[in-house]
Amino acid sequence: MKSRDLLERHGFEIEDHLLESREQTDAFMEKHGVETTPQTFIKGDRIGGYEALRIHLGVDKPEEERSDTTYQPVIAIFAVAFLMALGLSWYSFNAIFTLRAFEWFISISMCFLAVQKLQDIESFSIMFLNYDLLAQRWVPYGKVYPFGEAFAGILMTAGALTWLSAPVAITIGLIGAVSVIKAVYIDKRELRCACVGGTSSVPLGFMSLTENVMMLSMGVWMLAKMY
Template identity: 30%
Template structure:
């Protein structure tokens, strides 16, 4: 069942990440979707959960109250009910695709830039290094837009960020450094090894989140763009991992 709640006290994406993480830890909660602008949260749960259970896990500065208990109207004719559910599914899919549009556009631009930089004197290795360098530079830029809110979102799925919170703070700097190393062709083997370790851990967290079917925000582009955690995030990390492994194997 899905219930809607109003939440007061949220002021930034860091608050959204914190509230989402705490609500997900309540027993029986399956998914949580928090909207900062509306000050609302939609919680899907296995069974009805008392409002006090949610209030107990949230800091005092947040006030949560139930709005409308979500349920399907059993009085609707069967054919109308099926049409309604089908329309809601289509709308949801379109919304997800629209949300992922920035990520897809960025990848298209990165591929195009890497191709154009090496068009006249083609080298697959050089094109891959340029792609990885540009990838890290661009993605770190979006994280720096909200350096305070990023760690809260990142630790919701990255294993190391959960274990060592400061890692979430330095991660954008790691990405920026790796981007510069790839573009300047400086200590490439080290940059590749770090890429495998860093993205390997993140991919493990992303995979677990997807398998658990948790609906959380993806922090790959920081918190400036509210992207959902989907298979696209897994594919994005996998592409980088595969390229890093291939190049590292060729070096040794």
């Protein structure tokens, strides 16, 4: 269906040959030496499956030309967190842009980022060891960090127990920021960021530093508000 839709959007007339049984499918794959269906043919030439069709039509670049890093996961998290914060502000204060909305944006972002890490905490902790200074000295910290981030984010969203949540955010944010600065800007290492989990393709750098600076700043701000 995705191949048909893509072809139709590019102005092709489609002649569809449905494989109606397992036997027909196996015979087709054996005849053409392929392992998946559907296969697209244009003017008699076999293009391949859906991904190959996207490359042929210029929608995607060939695999060898693609970057192996992406900021898409982090952008998606920050964008949704920002919109949620504006929505909460609108509901609570009948105004979209408020100081509390900015606070919610950071705390909700922390929660989302923590969830990404907690999906596979073992993979996260392994990738985290590549650059975090505290985790390199105390390995269990790699598994403590996501819980600390979620804990601080939830309490800051609720505006509760600031005396506890703020120091946690300051501590992990400060350690994280120093670790990223050392790894990226001093040691000039090219690493993947564990900020969105252990299978992340996000490069360690500005976005990683932003996450930690946000936590650090939020912790300092919330603590200052108490006094």
